[in-house]
Amino acid sequence: MSGAEARSERSGHCLCGAVRFRIRAGERFGACHCDHCRRWSGSPVMALTVAPEDMAIEGAENLAWYASSERGERGWCRTCGAHLFCRFREPGSAPRWEVMLGALDDIAGLRLVREIFAERTLGVYRFEGLEQRLTLADLMARMRGAGGAR
Amino acid sequence: MLTKRGHCLCGAVAFEAEVEDGQYGACHCGMCRRWAGGPFFAKETEALGVTRGADKIVSYRSSDWAERAHCAVCGSNLWYYLVPKQQHIVAIGAFDDQSDMVLAAEIYIDHKPGGYALAGNLKRMTEAEVIAAVVPGGTG
Numbered sequence: 001m002s003g004a005e006a007r008s009e010r011s012g013h014c015l016c017g018a019v020r021f022r023i024r025a026g027e028r029f030g031a032c033h034c035d036h037c038r039r040w041s042g043s044p045v046m047a048l049t050v051a052p053e054d055m056a057i058e059g060a061e062n063l064a065w066y067a068s069s070e071r072g073e074r075g076w077c078r079t080c081g082a083h084l085f086c087r088f089r090e091p092g093s094a095p096r097w098e099v100m101l102g103a104l105d106d107i108a109g110l111r112l113v114r115e116i117f118a119e120r121t122l123g124v125y126r127f128e129g130l131e132q133r134l135t136l137a138d139l140m141a142r143m144r145g146a147g148g149a150r
Numbered sequence: 151m152l153t154k155r156g157h158c159l160c161g162a163v164a165f166e167a168e169v170e171d172g173q174y175g176a177c178h179c180g181m182c183r184r185w186a187g188g189p190f191f192a193k194e195t196e197a198l199g200v201t202r203g204a205d206k207i208v209s210y211r212s213s214d215w216a217e218r219a220h221c222a223v224c225g226s227n228l229w230y231y232l233v234p235k236q237q238h239i240v241a242i243g244a245f246d247d248q249s250d251m252v253l254a255a256e257i258y259i260d261h262k263p264g265g266y267a268l269a270g271n272l273k274r275m276t277e278a279e280v281i282a283a284v285v286p287g288g289t290g
Contacts, residue, residue, distance in 0.1 A: 013184075015218075016210065031266075037243075038242070040159045040227070041186050041227055042192060066224040074225055079210060081185065081225065082185045083187035111265045111266070125176075129267070
């Protein structure tokens, strides 16, 4: 997340319209192929990182949340089931939300640059043109390199 | 024909399904993307039985001909149900064993936004081509 990245305002909503939101975020998004994400969405999860203070939600009472780990929760519309958000609290980093790409009204200008848990695609699908493909082993090596987490 | 088991993220809902083969598709239509958060990877089934948690399934009627089902506890997408054909088109991530499954096609490719693209030699169909293929005798 470079500080120089352009940020813009975007809006989004679930399939039935019970939950609506506005965000302010950058233009680069990632994909996650981990077992939890694929089991939850059926597909790789593509999402845009947003700071909690850059999120405004209307109809939040229609959201349901599930804690899929100690660090993260997944949110969806309880009426239509549309996937909207993940929110994370991880040791050593600021709280963050991930907003599902498909929930945004317009993704003009956004682009997929990075994927994580790349080994979990089982080699049967692949995104084009990424700047970064990280496997679980790569992520672990980075954490060790940063002196963190262990 | 393959018999495939599957379940949602929390395990409240489980099912068993018959599928013709391991080839599946990705749908880029606006409703699938809005519902699943991105392209919806799914496989059409020949038969499906819920083996656990039928009371935890929430179905949303998203059009005159389809329902979309998710688990009320964890929110996992389960399937797209084609009402006239009584056919479940199941989220790939819900299958326990995907080692014999492979992405073979993309549909509604003309609805895919820029910003990401799936690579490889996939069968690619536009909305008009999909409709022509499923509606006998035309694009009605």
